[in-house]
Amino acid sequence: MKKLMIAALALAGALNAHAAEKHILDGVDISAAVEMYQKQIHTVTKPFYVYNWSPNAHQGDSDKLVAFAQNAAEAYWYSLGDQGKAKDNMFGAGLYAAVDPVVSYSYGQGGTGWRVIEFQMPVGLRLLDMNDAVLAEGDQREAGLKVVQQFDCPADGTVGVMLAQGAVGVSEKCRRLIREIFGQILNIDAIAYGYADTRFSFCTDNQFLSAKAFVMTNGEWMTPGNTKFFTAQSTKDEEARIRLQTTFLEAKFQRIDVSKDMVVLLKNYVKAHPSDEYGGSKTICIGNLCTLHAIFCASVYSTCNTVPIMVVPRVGGPTLTNAESMATLYMSLLWPDLEGKPKMNTVRKWIKENKFGCAGTSPLDGGPQ
């Protein structure tokens, strides 16, 4: 009981200290803006993985590359406003990472000259979501926006707009305020924003929740344990590489959409047989090919027609093979030494547990952001 009371007193003291703390920039008290934006910081409550692909500038598996990632993240605040670096980037020059390795693979430019960094975002990381407008209300909002306007930032204080293309659209005075609040005082670790992701049928079907990407803005949390580098030449950490390769095959298997040709075929069938009900489908595999058939039944006569809809390479098998990769992904295995190795047979479980939002709940505090 005594310990609890001491803890409570300590917490109250910390809160008072925080409330009393003043933040001054260029002679202006910016505390109100800090408090306003504090509401928009989300904390990681469950670890998840993200991936950064780029053309390979660093060969090999060196753990020293963690320092490279740390520097790249910390350079973010200093590159704000740089027109040249900001070009074509959502929120300026930085270390960007998507929630699955497949969706951003093309940033590595294919072939064998790529590098991928796998980050495990640890519990406690502080993120700023660009999808949020200013969340503070009432007097707190008014006081915060007053500060924001004093620094010539857009009057409504929306961070997503201020940081668009690396804050090239706002004044240097405003950029100083952004750096001070988010880079120094609130000390955020990454920026989150809406991006594409791979749709896995076993994930909760909520793109609103899961489709995210991140820009790293602080590298202090990065360690060899949560920051792994791979290139086409990598030979270490076979388990992680098998997981990545299996994820690519799984994503391909999952990513079959109804094509325009299939729409025409289905439409023409129901046009010719207007009373037929769609009665399901079946897959028939022969050799390396599988055919999906649609079943239509005329309810009056209870007769059914089986209509072939699409032919796809057979996916599956217990081992990783270049043949399957070429047939399904139209690319070689990411690492040739994985040929014949067993696939990760628990990859779906792993993705469900580790892909942002796949399990249907947000790994950030405050529910779906």
Add this chain to the structure above:
Amino acid sequence: MKHLVLASALLIAAGSVSCTKSSNAENEVTRAHFSAVQEGGEADTKAAEMYAEFSEASFGKGDFKNALFFADFALARDPSNFRAQFHRASAKAMGVFKGLFVRVRPLTRITPSAERNHQIAMEKAIIDYAQPEGLLPFLNDGQEDLKTESDVQNYVDQFIDAVQELRLFFLKNRDKEITLKVNPIWVPNPLDRWAEGCQIIALENYEYEMTCPAKSTRDTVTVNRADFEMLASMLQLYAAYLAPLNGYDLTGVVAAEKKFEAAQTQHITPSLMWSELMQTPSFGTLRAKNRFATVKSGLIEVLSGFDWMIANYPTLCVKGSQSGANRPGMLLYQGVCMAPAFKPYLAKYKADLTAGVTDTTVSQGAESYTTKVNYGAFFERPLKDLRVLNMIFDNCGSVVQVSDPTFNGVYPNRDANKVLSLSNGKCSL
């Protein structure tokens, strides 16, 4: 006739509506049938639904006259019948297109090229507007009465009124839901929609399964809050777009077109066209029935509609913007995909519109310039005559200089010309 944008826009808009004349004999039979229906209580409710279905069937055939007639008949029995209300509002709005193809004929004869364009458009229309069967007869059922720019602008006023009336109906009833029989007006492609709603699902055993929408979605379509919100926003955007275009007198456009075509002028620059139009004293003067005052509130309403769509993104856009499986069987079946990433931008647009003066940054190359802007000023206090701006154009047709450095109050720092040169100054004067 390329500068008569409004007339062509209306022709395009007409592509989405239709109507046909009803048979008098049929009406007599139907009326006789109605008079036999028992009145009172539940019987009224049932009778009203039956008339509402007649209204719906007439609407689907493009017979708007009978759609209105049956809807009124239904509402006389049961004023709360939503099917009748829906088709009454829709048919009434469509009425603005009656005879449009014939009405615009005088304007299509002003130059040989306009005549040729009209002929091409009509050849296409015969194919595009073949269904429902009443569409072309309805669009051709009129007199050649749109003869001047003023006639067209008055017509556009009526069109905006019709758009607004329908929009308000949608907004007022946005919490209701109605299932309609498919027809070529609301749903021209029911089988495509059904097929696009099919989905392939990857199974645990590495086989695929295809699911498709229920058969009923080939025959019916449901309209609910999301559809009403989206339709209302689209109509409001359309009205907000047309309002400024129709705000100033366009008299002189026809004469200018005639003059340039007669002289075989090869390159009609905006500057040349503007100079010519300035010769007509009434051109560019504020019309008495201008709607500038409605633009700002209209746009804010659109943004509020978008806010609702963002808030409901998880259920409205489950399968992504391109998928027909988002909302199988609904009117807007591909989903309403207003991504949350737009949220801060919407907040900013709304704040810009409501705040009065706000900050904006324009840039060209490495040069960037931040200033104060009052986006609403032009709409709140529109100029009486555009001549006072003395606009100067560059070779690309963009305005690069005006005599009023505040651009009628839009730039309170009196730096309109700096902003214009930064935004548009890529071409020589």
